[in-house]
Amino acid sequence: MEVKRICAAYWSATGNTDKTVNTIAETLAEKLGVPLERRNFTRPSDRAEDLSFTGGDLVVFGMPTYAGKLPNKMLPYVQQQIHGNGALAVGVVTFGNRSYDNSLAELCAALEADGFHTVAGGAFACRHAFTDALADGRPDWDDKRQMGEFAARIADKVKDLTDIPAPVAVPGDAAAPYYVPKGTDGQPVKFLKAKPQTDLGKCTDCGACARLCPMGAINPSNVAEVPGTCIKCQRCVRKCTKHAKYFDDPAFLSHVAMLEQNFTEPKENEVYL
Known part of the structure; x- marks a missing residue:
């Protein structure tokens, strides 16, 4: 072949x-x-x-x-x-x-x-x-x-x-x-509805997050709005040069903390x- x-x-x-x-x-x-x-x-x-x-x-x-x-x-x-x-x-x-x-x-x-x-x-x-x-x-x-x-x-x-x-x-x-995410207490957590937040003091409204979103979930006319489906891929957070995007959902943050506590060994x- x-x-x-x-x-x-x-x-x-x-x-x-x-x-x-x-x-x-x-x-x-x-x-x-x-x-x-x-x-x-x-x-x-x-x-x-x-x-x-x-x-x-x-x-x-x-x-x-x-x-x-x-x-x-x-x-x-x-x-x-x-x-x-x-x-x-x-x-x-x-x-x-x-x-x-x-x-x-x-x-x-x-x-x-x-x-x-x-x-x-x-x-x-x-x-x-x-x-x-x-x-x-x-x-x-x-x-x-x-x-x-x-x-x-x-x-x-x-x-x-x-x-x-x-x-x-x-x-x-x-x-x-699918794997069921857990929080710091070891119990399952749900953050399917979590969406990125925007620090308006840092955001310059360049629109990069909306252009790059793999789901097209962010409103290009107002990037603080996320009317579409967010899959928590973090592309908007990682790609924002002004560090204006972040997540504040408590269940999501608890899961992240659990990962940091238990899975740092390479x-x-x-x-x-």
């Missing part, structure tokens, strides 16, 4: 899945001597049309882990508008140093159902979207070294393929329920071929 093109396809709210996928894809393109193309479907406008690949493609497909699985608001797009058409795929998930739980299993199962042939899978620890106290600075130079080694092993594997490979075996249950990356 000849690979003619590497494709990096990803949803990345705060940028770490982007870094991870592209590090792997760039190494693959170099090792295999083929061109690299990127497909970033983070913003709503990027998902306006279906995304299709071909039998000569090797697609590095990346998503972050949200509550132990794929972001539930993005899953329909992955399931319904991504078409593998026989392409090879590497499933990649990132996670914020707690656990990737079942996200990699869910992603690989979705890719197989979309018409891809999965040849590898990997889960990589990155700075948590909610707090810098978990995996701050990751992916770091050692993570990127591991990503490069992973890519080199994938390149060696696909060079030797003569037939359609069996789906890569990864841990987890694609059909498992987690290892895991790869499967």
Whole structure:
């Protein structure tokens, strides 16, 4: 099976899945001597049309882990508008140093159902979207070294393929329920309705948060209003250069504090071929 093109396809709210996928894809393109193309479907406008690949493609497909699985608001797009058409795929998930739980299993199962042939899978620890106290600075130079080694092993594997490979075996249950967030008291917390607040003393009304929101949830005419669905991805918080966006929901903050109390020990990356 000849690979003619590497494709990096990803949803990345705060940028770490982007870094991870592209590090792997760039190494693959170099090792295999083929061109690299990127497909970033983070913003709503990027998902306006279906995304299709071909039998000569090797697609590095990346998503972050949200509550132990794929972001539930993005899953329909992955399931319904991504078409593998026989392409090879590497499933990649990132996670914020707690656990990737079942996200990699869910992603690989979705890719197989979309018409891809999965040849590898990997889960990589990155700075948590909610707090810098978990995996701050990751992916770091050692993570990127591991990503490069992973890519080199994938390149060696696909060079030797003569037939359609069996789906890569990864841990987890694609059909498992989402992880239930807990607060500092160990009890479940609910913050589905939490939305970002705006410090009007810092906000310059540049509109970047509204333009960048993966859900298109922020009102571009008044960025202090969030009439749409917020998935707590923290993109508006992370991308605001004036630090004007923040969350003050008590249940959300209790969950963040619980993470900071219990999950600061660095987690290892895991790869499967």
